[in-house]
Amino acid sequence: MSNPVTEFYQALIARADQTLAERGDAGKTVIQIGSATCEHAAGSLDVMDEFLKHIQSSGREDIAIHKTGCTGRCSKEPIVGVLTPGKPPVKYERVNREVVHKIFTNHIQKGILLPEHALDGSLEEEYQYELIFCEGQRCGRLANLKTYFESKAKEAGIGRGVVKIDTHRCFGTCSGETEGKATHILVRPSKVIYRVYTEKDIDEILDQHILAGKVVERLAIKEKPVAQNFFDLYADVKFFNAQNRVAMRNSGIVDPESLEEYLKFGGFRALATSLSKSDPEWVINEVLKAKLRGRGGGGFLTGKKWQFAAANEEKTRYIVCNGDEGDPGAFMDRGMLESDPFNIVEGMIIGAYAIGACKGFYYIRAEYPLAIKRIENAIRKCREAGLLGENVMGSGWSFDLEIRLGAGAFVCGEETALIRSIEGERGQPKVRPPFPTTRGLWGKPTCINNVETFANISAIINYGGDWFAQVGTQASGGTKVFALAGKVKHTGLVEVPLGTPLKEVVFTIGGGVLDDKALKAIQTGGPAGGFIPAKWSDMEVDFDPLAKAGSIMGSGGMIVLSEEDCMVDISKFYLTFTQEESCGKCTPCREGTTRMLEILEKITSGKGELSDLDRLERLARLCQQTSLCGLGRAAPNPILSSLKHFREEYVEHIVDKKCSTKKCVALIRYQINPETCIGCTVCARNCPVECITGTRKEAHVIDQERCVKCGQCFEVCRFDAVERI
Amino acid sequence: MSHAIANTDNWAEVKAACEAVLPKHILDFIEANHGQAHSESQLIAILHLVQGHFGFLGQEQMHAVAQLAQIPLAKVTGVATFYHYFRLQPRGKHIINVCLGTACYVKGADKLSQRLMDELGIQFGETTKDGLFSLESTRCLGTCGLAPVIMVDDQVYGPVSPAEASLIVDKYLKKEKGAKAEAAKA
Numbered sequence: 001m002s003n004p005v006t007e008f009y010q011a012l013i014a015r016a017d018q019t020l021a022e023r024g025d026a027g028k029t030v031i032q033i034g035s036a037t038c039e040h041a042a043g044s045l046d047v048m049d050e051f052l053k054h055i056q057s058s059g060r061e062d063i064a065i066h067k068t069g070c071t072g073r074c075s076k077e078p079i080v081g082v083l084t085p086g087k088p089p090v091k092y093e094r095v096n097r098e099v100v101h102k103i104f105t106n107h108i109q110k111g112i113l114l115p116e117h118a119l120d121g122s123l124e125e126e127y128q129y130e131l132i133f134c135e136g137q138r139c140g141r142l143a144n145l146k147t148y149f150e151s152k153a154k155e156a157g158i159g160r161g162v163v164k165i166d167t168h169r170c171f172g173t174c175s176g177e178t179e180g181k182a183t184h185i186l187v188r189p190s191k192v193i194y195r196v197y198t199e200k201d202i203d204e205i206l207d208q209h210i211l212a213g214k215v216v217e218r219l220a221i222k223e224k225p226v227a228q229n230f231f232d233l234y235a236d237v238k239f240f241n242a243q244n245r246v247a248m249r250n251s252g253i254v255d256p257e258s259l260e261e262y263l264k265f266g267g268f269r270a271l272a273t274s275l276s277k278s279d280p281e282w283v284i285n286e287v288l289k290a291k292l293r294g295r296g297g298g299g300f301l302t303g304k305k306w307q308f309a310a311a312n313e314e315k316t317r318y319i320v321c322n323g324d325e326g327d328p329g330a331f332m333d334r335g336m337l338e339s340d341p342f343n344i345v346e347g348m349i350i351g352a353y354a355i356g357a358c359k360g361f362y363y364i365r366a367e368y369p370l371a372i373k374r375i376e377n378a379i380r381k382c383r384e385a386g387l388l389g390e391n392v393m394g395s396g397w398s399f400d401l402e403i404r405l406g407a408g409a410f411v412c413g414e415e416t417a418l419i420r421s422i423e424g425e426r427g428q429p430k431v432r433p434p435f436p437t438t439r440g441l442w443g444k445p446t447c448i449n450n451v452e453t454f455a456n457i458s459a460i461i462n463y464g465g466d467w468f469a470q471v472g473t474q475a476s477g478g479t480k481v482f483a484l485a486g487k488v489k490h491t492g493l494v495e496v497p498l499g500t501p502l503k504e505v506v507f508t509i510g511g512g513v514l515d516d517k518a519l520k521a522i523q524t525g526g527p528a529g530g531f532i533p534a535k536w537s538d539m540e541v542d543f544d545p546l547a548k549a550g551s552i553m554g555s556g557g558m559i560v561l562s563e564e565d566c567m568v569d570i571s572k573f574y575l576t577f578t579q580e581e582s583c584g585k586c587t588p589c590r591e592g593t594t595r596m597l598e599i600l601e602k603i604t605s606g607k608g609e610l611s612d613l614d615r616l617e618r619l620a621r622l623c624q625q626t627s628l629c630g631l632g633r634a635a636p637n638p639i640l641s642s643l644k645h646f647r648e649e650y651v652e653h654i655v656d657k658k659c660s661t662k663k664c665v666a667l668i669r670y671q672i673n674p675e676t677c678i679g680c681t682v683c684a685r686n687c688p689v690e691c692i693t694g695t696r697k698e699a700h701v702i703d704q705e706r707c708v709k710c711g712q713c714f715e716v717c718r719f720d721a722v723e724r725i
Numbered sequence: 726m727s728h729a730i731a732n733t734d735n736w737a738e739v740k741a742a743c744e745a746v747l748p749k750h751i752l753d754f755i756e757a758n759h760g761q762a763h764s765e766s767q768l769i770a771i772l773h774l775v776q777g778h779f780g781f782l783g784q785e786q787m788h789a790v791a792q793l794a795q796i797p798l799a800k801v802t803g804v805a806t807f808y809h810y811f812r813l814q815p816r817g818k819h820i821i822n823v824c825l826g827t828a829c830y831v832k833g834a835d836k837l838s839q840r841l842m843d844e845l846g847i848q849f850g851e852t853t854k855d856g857l858f859s860l861e862s863t864r865c866l867g868t869c870g871l872a873p874v875i876m877v878d879d880q881v882y883g884p885v886s887p888a889e890a891s892l893i894v895d896k897y898l899k900k901e902k903g904a905k906a907e908a909a910k911a
Binding site: 037038040041042074075077325326327328329330331334366367368369404405406407408409410421422423424425426427428442483485486487491492523526557559561565570573574577583688710711 | 763765766767768769770772773796800803804807808809810811825826827828830831832836839843863864865866867868869870871872874879880881882883
């Protein structure tokens with residue numbers, strides 16, 4: 001059966017294969033270097049430069065440098081992978097020029113690995129094979145097979161240096177049929193996944209694959225799970241092993257500037273499938289089946305939104321990608337735009353086809369220059385390849401994309417404000433309804449989806465809506481990417497299935513609270529979200545449970561707060577933000593946020609009264625109920641949820657005039673302990689207001705009247721004589 | 726909005742005066758948009774270009790944009806003042822941006838800001854007398870994993886301690902002094 005779209009796609013793949021083959025990288029040792037804003041900030045450009053110098057001076061031509069996006073393992077960047085053909089890939093963390101020299105002279109030239117620099121200690125010693133056992137819901141019941149393998153390997157005298165064993169959360173290749181009957185094992189570096197039923201199967205893998213180096217074809221699965229490419233590279237790292245990668249499956253493995261590489265990783269197959277069916281409704285149905293809910297925060301069913309837009313009588317329709325990620329503490333959209341831009345473009349083209357849009361707009365904040373550059377490049381390359389513009393993929397349907405820049409207004413993340421901004425106006429929201437799917441950009445039906453929503457579309461089309469739905473919970477399908485930051489050991493981007501307990505994200509993946517302090521609360525949803533107290537950390541992350549707890553899913557910021565953080569102070573921080581970002585159009589938000597901030601300032605400066613709490617709560621509810629748009633309606637969330645869960649802290653500030661975490665400057669003071677002060681004069685010399693007096697070798701004194709509480713003396717004192725009380 | 730070019734008797738004069746204010750790539754961009762559907766929606770893009778070239782949006786430039794793109798000056802000013810990204814005052818040679826996002830805040834961005842203010846002797850939004858540095862704050866640079874971070878021009882640094890912040894400023898100062906010395910020699 002010949003279909004112009006299928007033919008187009010096959011020709012495209014053939015051309016991409018040829019281009020990649022002409023690069024001549026096959027068989028070479030590949031040095032993979034991360035390239036994204038965060039990687040650059042950590043110094044990955046220097047690392048690349050140093051590798052180039054080393055390759056040049058070594059005269060070796062069998063080494064290639066491969067640039068990728070970012071995996072989301074932020075606190076360990078820059079990350080460098082060394083991929084030697086036939087050997088397990090090795091990743092190094094926090095590489096600098098010095099470490100580059102070590103990697104090059106030892107690992108690349110002599111084959112001596114450097115476990116001390118390995119990413120998250122993922123490499124203890126060299127090994128031939130790594131077997132990664134799936135621990136997912138359906139596979140995990142067969143843990144006995146893993147024990148069996150371990151004992152068999154021991155019997156056969158196969159020890160360390162040959163085989164390494166790990167576990168993984170879920171490869172996502174299971175189905176109801178194999179439930180409880182089979183488990184899956186990924187063998188690296190052979191890139192094979194085995195479906196194993198019995199102990200006999202294990203014997204076979206051991207005898208044939210591990211000892212004789214032959215793949216057991218009988219057990220190898222034919223299909224390729226969504227994130228296999230990712231885990232072929234990163235499955236030995238604990239941080240990633242507990243994650244599921246769907247939206248971010250290509251981040252950190254694909255060159256974000258190469259269309260050919262994206263095609264090699266299965267790119268645009270989903271678009272080809274969608275277009276070749278010539279049935280937009282089929283696409284919408286798959287997305288509906290997937291139970292994909294908008295990842296921007298609202299959690300509205302994407303399929304429903306598309307249905308509304310598609311049902312409109314008006315034929316000029318627009319599709320918009322909301323990349324105005326303004327939440328402080330959120331960076332998943334930046335990560336995806338920078339690391340896998342073609343995937344977002346593909347998702348958007350599919351969405352446009354589903355709703356019958358003629359034109360699409362990328363709205364990206366101007367603060368993300370690299371993301372803009374990469375999307376510009378992706379759009380240009382897609383146009384050149386016939387994936388955008390007239391007659392997309394030979395289907396007869398035409399569609400084009402344009403980039404529009406934001407200019408630093410948080411409110412423009414709200415869809416009606418975003419529309420105003422694309423129109424070149426001040427970004428002030430409008431009353432809904434009518435919703436944009438009825439009357440949006442220039443009065444035409446407009447469908448606005450978040451970056452992450454689009455990132456999931458191609459996977460839904462390729463693997464089916466039913467598959468996607470089973471990854472998440474009853475109510476919402478798929479995974480969610482969180483930007484894990486704050487007081488947590490491992491910061492970065494974390495993608496987990498919806499329904500994963502919060503504590504698993506913070507402790508299993510995030511490694512727990514920084515400096516092993518006690519967890520106080522987890523803040524989700526940015527300034528529009530709320531606090532989840534530590535005692536509720538069993539809670540499953542999903543739209544509805546979070547909303548019930550007084551927070552929101554939001555776009556996915558997740559800030560970990562420890563016992564050292566003051567909830568009143570953090571609430572004030574968020575309110576300062578929303579107050580500044582309030583566009584000023586409606587009174588409840590403009591005045592409400594200002595007054596609430598005033599009350600919080602009064603409390604943190606030690607002048608609060610108990611009646612302020614009631615006033616604050618009443619004002620917060622009023623602002624929540626009467627504001628025009630989401631910004632004002634959600635702005636009181638940090639206050640309401642901290643009042644609900646941490647009311648005693650407010651009371652402490654008001655009644656005892658004390659801030660036990662010592663964050664609220666007005667409520668603390670510094671004094672010098674005459675017992676421990678040796679009179680070294682360092683504090684006096686560092687005091688910016690010269691309020692510390694005393695002579696050499698005698699105890700010093702702080703003049704409380706003049707002290708500005710900057711804490712400089714506290715920091716410079718080497719004898720712990722300055723006390724903060 | 727119609728894009729029929731204004732037909733006043735001094736239009737040629739006004740046009741020439743406005744064209745003298747803006748560089749060619751911006752004029753070309755405005756010209757290319759003439760007559761396109763919804764061309765007025767490109768206003769924010771034009772302002773980005775102007776700020777990219779001049780470092781800020783001056784009265785003169787905004788007036789020129791208004792005339793050439795045929796958008797009322799009131800609207801141009803309205804848009805320019807609504808968005809935080811646009812600056813209406815000239816800025817220093819190097820822009821130091823302190824991230825005040827949540828992750829940076831909980832990791833001590835306030836101390837970092839204080840140190841920079843002390844070091845440079847200016848507050849947020851101000852420029853040093855020698856015109857070398859402007860100190861600004863930003864809401865989130867999206868590099869929370871490295872918190873606390875600062876961005877000098879386009880270069881992001883993180884995590885930065887107050888002491889390191891001083892060193893970073895010194896680095897730029899040295900570079901400037903070096904450049905000055907070079908220039909003096911030449």
